[in-house]
Amino acid sequence: MEYEIVIGLEIHSELATKSKIYCSCTTEFGGIPNTHCCPVCTGMPGVLPVLNKNVVEYAAKAGLAMNCKILDFSKQDRKNYFYPDLPKAYQVSQFDLPLCVKGYIDIDLNDKKKRVGITRIHIEEDAGKLIHDEWETGSLIDYNRCGVPLIEIVTEPDMRSAEDARVFMESVRSILKYTEVSDCKMQEGSLRADVNLSVRIAGEKELGTRTEMKNLNSIRSITRAIESEAKRQIDIIESGGSIEQETRRWDDEKGLSYSMRSKEEAHDYRYFPEPDLAPVIIDANWLDRIKSTLPELPDERKKRYIDQYKIPGYDAKIITASRETADFFEEAVGLSNNAKAVSNWIMGDLMNLMKNSECEEIPFSPSHLANLIKLIENGVISGKIAKTVFKKMFETADEPERIVEREGLKVVNDEGQLNNIVSAVVKSNPKSVEDYRNGKKKAIGFLVGQVMKETKGKADPQMVNKLLKDELES
Amino acid sequence: MEICSMPVHILSDKIKNRELSSVEITRAVIDRIKKIDPKIQSYITVVEDEALKKSREIQNDIDAGKFLSPIGGIPVAVKDNICTRGIPTTCASKMLSNFIPPYDATVIKKLKEQKAIIAGKLNMDEFAMGGSTENSFFKKTKNPWNTSCVPGGSSGGAAASVAAGLIPFALGSDTGGSIRQPASFCGVVGLKPTYGAVSRYGLVAFASSLDQIGPLTKNVTDCAVVMNAIAGYDKMDSTSANIEYPDYTGFLTNNIKGMKIGVPKEYMTKGINEDVRKALENAAGVLESLGAECEEMSLQYTEYSIPAYYLISSAEASSNLARYDGVKYGYRASRYTDLIDLYRKTRSEGFGEEVKRRIMLGTYALSSGYYDAYYKKALQVRTIIMDDFNRAFDNYDAVIGPTAPTTAYKIGEKIDNPIEMYLGDIFTASVNIAGLPAVSVPCGFDGENMPIGMQIIAKPFDEGTLIKIGYAFEQNTDFANKYPELD
Numbered sequence: 001m002e003y004e005i006v007i008g009l010e011i012h013s014e015l016a017t018k019s020k021i022y023c024s025c026t027t028e029f030g031g032i033p034n035t036h037c038c039p040v041c042t043g044m045p046g047v048l049p050v051l052n053k054n055v056v057e058y059a060a061k062a063g064l065a066m067n068c069k070i071l072d073f074s075k076q077d078r079k080n081y082f083y084p085d086l087p088k089a090y091q092v093s094q095f096d097l098p099l100c101v102k103g104y105i106d107i108d109l110n111d112k113k114k115r116v117g118i119t120r121i122h123i124e125e126d127a128g129k130l131i132h133d134e135w136e137t138g139s140l141i142d143y144n145r146c147g148v149p150l151i152e153i154v155t156e157p158d159m160r161s162a163e164d165a166r167v168f169m170e171s172v173r174s175i176l177k178y179t180e181v182s183d184c185k186m187q188e189g190s191l192r193a194d195v196n197l198s199v200r201i202a203g204e205k206e207l208g209t210r211t212e213m214k215n216l217n218s219i220r221s222i223t224r225a226i227e228s229e230a231k232r233q234i235d236i237i238e239s240g241g242s243i244e245q246e247t248r249r250w251d252d253e254k255g256l257s258y259s260m261r262s263k264e265e266a267h268d269y270r271y272f273p274e275p276d277l278a279p280v281i282i283d284a285n286w287l288d289r290i291k292s293t294l295p296e297l298p299d300e301r302k303k304r305y306i307d308q309y310k311i312p313g314y315d316a317k318i319i320t321a322s323r324e325t326a327d328f329f330e331e332a333v334g335l336s337n338n339a340k341a342v343s344n345w346i347m348g349d350l351m352n353l354m355k356n357s358e359c360e361e362i363p364f365s366p367s368h369l370a371n372l373i374k375l376i377e378n379g380v381i382s383g384k385i386a387k388t389v390f391k392k393m394f395e396t397a398d399e400p401e402r403i404v405e406r407e408g409l410k411v412v413n414d415e416g417q418l419n420n421i422v423s424a425v426v427k428s429n430p431k432s433v434e435d436y437r438n439g440k441k442k443a444i445g446f447l448v449g450q451v452m453k454e455t456k457g458k459a460d461p462q463m464v465n466k467l468l469k470d471e472l473e474s
Numbered sequence: 475m476e477i478c479s480m481p482v483h484i485l486s487d488k489i490k491n492r493e494l495s496s497v498e499i500t501r502a503v504i505d506r507i508k509k510i511d512p513k514i515q516s517y518i519t520v521v522e523d524e525a526l527k528k529s530r531e532i533q534n535d536i537d538a539g540k541f542l543s544p545i546g547g548i549p550v551a552v553k554d555n556i557c558t559r560g561i562p563t564t565c566a567s568k569m570l571s572n573f574i575p576p577y578d579a580t581v582i583k584k585l586k587e588q589k590a591i592i593a594g595k596l597n598m599d600e601f602a603m604g605g606s607t608e609n610s611f612f613k614k615t616k617n618p619w620n621t622s623c624v625p626g627g628s629s630g631g632a633a634a635s636v637a638a639g640l641i642p643f644a645l646g647s648d649t650g651g652s653i654r655q656p657a658s659f660c661g662v663v664g665l666k667p668t669y670g671a672v673s674r675y676g677l678v679a680f681a682s683s684l685d686q687i688g689p690l691t692k693n694v695t696d697c698a699v700v701m702n703a704i705a706g707y708d709k710m711d712s713t714s715a716n717i718e719y720p721d722y723t724g725f726l727t728n729n730i731k732g733m734k735i736g737v738p739k740e741y742m743t744k745g746i747n748e749d750v751r752k753a754l755e756n757a758a759g760v761l762e763s764l765g766a767e768c769e770e771m772s773l774q775y776t777e778y779s780i781p782a783y784y785l786i787s788s789a790e791a792s793s794n795l796a797r798y799d800g801v802k803y804g805y806r807a808s809r810y811t812d813l814i815d816l817y818r819k820t821r822s823e824g825f826g827e828e829v830k831r832r833i834m835l836g837t838y839a840l841s842s843g844y845y846d847a848y849y850k851k852a853l854q855v856r857t858i859i860m861d862d863f864n865r866a867f868d869n870y871d872a873v874i875g876p877t878a879p880t881t882a883y884k885i886g887e888k889i890d891n892p893i894e895m896y897l898g899d900i901f902t903a904s905v906n907i908a909g910l911p912a913v914s915v916p917c918g919f920d921g922e923n924m925p926i927g928m929q930i931i932a933k934p935f936d937e938g939t940l941i942k943i944g945y946a947f948e949q950n951t952d953f954a955n956k957y958p959e960l961d
Contacts, residue, residue, distance in 0.1 A: 089796030
C-alpha cells in the first residue's frame with residue numbers, strides 16, 4: 001500500500017526585540033538566572049502588562065514577509081494552565097483574533113515550487129526554564145526567558161514529506177533573519193517547532209487521525225521525528241491498528257517518540273480575552289510604516305542576482321539563502337566588480353570551509369575577498385596560491401596582502417631570477433631536454449613543473465614557459 | 475473638635491495655619507488606633523514607627539516652608555490589597571500572609587509624592603471577595619455604629635476605620651460595590667471612579683475588567699481632595715485613560731439647579747428595606763428642594779447584573795488567582811508528594827471558602843463547552859446593561875438610588891447563605907459592569923440607628939457630577955456630621 005504523509009507545523013520563534021513583551025527587561029540570552037526579570041515578568045501580585053509596540057511591528061513584519069493579511073483589530077487572550085515555569089499560571093497569547101492570517105510561503109523543491117499555506121501568526125510570551133539536573137532535592141527555575149516575545153506560525157497541512165518540512169523550515173528561518181524579526185538561533189531555543197502529522201492511503205481525500213509532536217529544537221530533529229512518526233503510524237495501520245489522537249514527546253537522543261497525553265487528557269486552556277490589555281489596533285499609517293521597513297526578501301534577491309550579476313540560478317539560490325551571505329556577496333561584488341569570481345569563491349572554498357569548521361559566521365570581511373580577487377587579477381599571486389591565501393584568511397581573518405607578504409607568496413616574475421632557475425633545471429634534466437629537442441614537445445610540461453617546484457608554486461607560469469622555450473630552442 | 479474626627483480638608487488647613495503639626499495628627503491617629511481598634515478590628519497592619527518618622531520629616535519640610543499638597547502631612551490607611559513597598563500586603567488571605575511587595579502601587583507612589591503618611595493596611599474580605607469583611611483570614615471587622623454588625627465589604631476595614639475616626643481617609647477597591655456598600659453601612663462617603671480613572675497598577679487583581687481603587691472619606695469635600703490626589707493616566711496600566719482630569723474640588727459648588735436626576739423604579743421596589751426606601755424618597759425630595767428635577771425612570775436590565783457580574787468577576791478571578799501556587803511567594807503547604815500535590819495542598823490550605831467557591835465558579839464558566847453559555851452570555855449582558863445606562867444618560871445627568879437594599883446586618887447572619895449575600899450587590903455591581911463612576915453618600919439612619927447610603931451614578935469620567943450632587947446634598951442635610959459613640 002502506498003501512503004501519503006500529511007504534515008502541518010507550529011513554529012515558535014523568539015523575536016529579536018531588545019526588551020520583553022510586557023516589561024522593559026532585557027531579552028538577552030543567558031545571564032545569571034533570575035537577573036533579567038522584574039515584578040511584571042515574574043507575575044507578582046498586582047502588576048500589569050504593557051505591550052511592547054516593537055513586538056507588534058516585528059510580528060506584522062514577519063506576517064507581511066509571509067504574505068499574510070494583517071488584521072487591523074486583534075486582541076490578546078489568556079491561556080490558563082499550571083506549570084512552575086509560568087509564573088502567572090497563564091500565558092498571554094492570541095486566540096481567535098491573531099495579528100496575521102492567511103499567508104503562504106513558496107518553497108523551492110529541486111526546482112519544483114510548492115506553496116505552503118500559513119494559517120495564522122500570533123504573538124505571545126515565552127515561559128521560564130526549569131533546571132532539573134544539578135540539584136538533588138528539587139528543581140530550580142530561571143525566569144530570565146519569561147516574557148521574551150514569541151511569534152507562533154501555524155501552517156496549513158500542506159507538507160508531504162520530511163524534505164518538504166526541512167525546506168519550509170529553512171525558508172522560514174531565512175525570511176525571519178532577512179527581516180531581522182528573529183536571529184533564529186536554534187540552540188538557544190529561538191526557533192522551535194511542533195509537528196502535526198497524519199498518514200492516509202495515497203489518493204484518499206479524508207485526513208487521517210493526527211498526532212502532535214512537541215518542541216523540536218533543530219531542523220534535523222524535525223526531519224528525523226517526521227520520518228519516525230510516519231513510519232510508526234504506517235506500521236500501526238499496516239498491522240490493522242488505528243492511530244490515537246495524542247501529543248507525543250520526541251527524544252532526539254534515542255530517536256524515538258513517546259506518548260505524553262491522550263486526547264482525553266488534553267488541557268482545557270480556558271482561553272478568554274486578557275482584560276489587562278487593550279485590543280491591538282493597527283491603522284493604515286502604522287501598517288505602511290511597517291511595510292516600509294521590509295527588506296528585499298530572499299526570493300526577490302535571487303531573481304535580481306541572476307539578472308543583474310548573471311550568476312547561475314543554483315548559485316543565486318544558495319547565496320541568497322542566508323542574508324549574511326547575500327549581503328557579503330553584494331558588498332564584495334561592489335568592491336571587486338567581479339561577480340563571477342566572488343560567487344565562485346563563496347560557492348566553493350567558503351562553503352566548504354564553513355561546513356568543515358561548523359562556523360556560522362564568515363570570519364573575514366567582504367573587502368578581504370575583494371582584495372584577494374584583485375591580487376589574482378593583478379598577477380600578484382597565482383590562482384593556485386590564492387587558495388592557500390583564502391584558507392589562511394579564513395583561519396586568521398588577516399588581510400590577504402599581509403598573508404602574501406608574511407608567507408612570501410608573491411609570484412616570482414623577476415626574469416633574471418627565473419632564468420637562473422630555468423638554466424639549473426635544464427642542466428639537471430638532460431633526458432627531458434633531449435626528448436623535447438627530439439620533438440616530444442610535451443616534455444616541457446615536466447620541466448615547467450620542476451621550475452614551479454623550485455619556486456614553491458610562486459613562479460609566473462607564462463613567464464616560465466617563455467623562458468624555458470627560449471632556453472630549449474636556443 | 476477632636477483631631478480624629480476632623481476631615482482631611484480641615485486638617486490640611488490647620489497644618490497650613492500651623493495650628494496642628496503632622497506629628498500631632500499622626501500621633502493622635504496612632505493613639506486612637508491603639509485605644510479603639512481592638513474594638514473595631516479594622517487594621518491588619520499598623521506602621522507606627524515608620525509613620526511617626528515620616529510625619530517628623532514632613533513636618534520639617536513644612537517648617538522649612540516647602541510646598542505641601544492638600545493631603546500633605548495627613549495619615550492615610552489603605553486596603554490590604556494595594557501593594558506597599560516593604561509593608562505586608564496580605565489581601566486578608568493566609569495565601570499572602572507573609573507577602574511583602576518590593577514595589578509600590580501607583581496610587582501609593584502618588585500618595586507618597588504628595589506627602590501623605592501611610593499609617594497602615596486595612597482589613598477586607600479575602601482577595602476582596604465578599605460584602606461583610608467576614609471572609610478575612612485574620613479578623614472580623616465590626617461596624618462602629620453597632621459592633622455586633624458587619625461593616626460591609628469588601629473594603630470593610632477602610633469604611634469602619636474612617637467612620638470610627640481611626641484614619642482621616644482611606645483607599646479601598648471596588649469590584650462590585652466593595653467601596654460603596656461598606657461606605658453605606660458605616661455612614662461615610664465612598665467613591666468608585668470610572669474604570670480607567672485611577673491606576674490599577676499594584677492593586678492585587680480580583681476581576682481586572684471591574685476593579686477600581688477609590689477613596690473612603692468623612693465627607694464629599696475630602697472625596698474631591700483625594701480624587702485630585704489619585705486620579706490620572708498611568709503608563710504602567712494599559713487600561714488607564716489618557717485624558718485630561720479636572721480639579722474635582724471645582725465641583726464643590728452647592729448648586730444643582732436644573733439638574734435632571736433619574737430614579738430607577740427597579741432600585742426602589744425590588745424587596746428593599748422600608749427604612750432604606752423612605753430615606754431615599756426623602757433624599758430625592760431634598761435634591762428637588764435644591765432645584766434638581768428627580769424623575770422616575772427605568773433601568774430594565776438591573777436584575778441581570780448580578781448573574782453577569784458573578785460570572786465575569788469569578789471567571790477573571792479564577793485566572794488572576796491562579797498564580798498563587800506555592801512556587802514563588804506566599805504560602806506553601808508544608809508537606810506534599812509531587813508538583814500536583816504541592817499545588818493542590820497549597821491552594822486548598824491557603825485560600826478560604828469564599829475564594830475557592832469563586833475560583834470554581836469561574837473555572838467552570840470558562841471551561842470548554844460552557845464558555846458560550848456562561849462567560850460569553852455574561853459579556854453580552856454586559857453590553858446590554860451598558861446600553862441601558864447610556865440611554866439613561868441621554869436624558870439624565872445622574873441616576874440615584876439606595877447603595878444597598880439593606881443596612882448593616884448582624885455578624886454571622888448571612889455568612890452561610892452566599893446567594894443572599896450576593897444579592898446585596900444588586901445596585902452596585904451593574905455600575906462596575908458598565909465601568910461607570912458612582913458614589914455612596916450618607917442619607918439617613920434606619921430604626922436601629924444604622925446608616926443608610928444613597929448611591930449617585932453618572933456617565934463615564936463625570937465624577938464631577940457625583941461630587942456636585944453629593945456636596946449639595948451634604949451641605950443641606952446633617953447626616954455626614956454624625957459620629958458613632960465609641961469612647
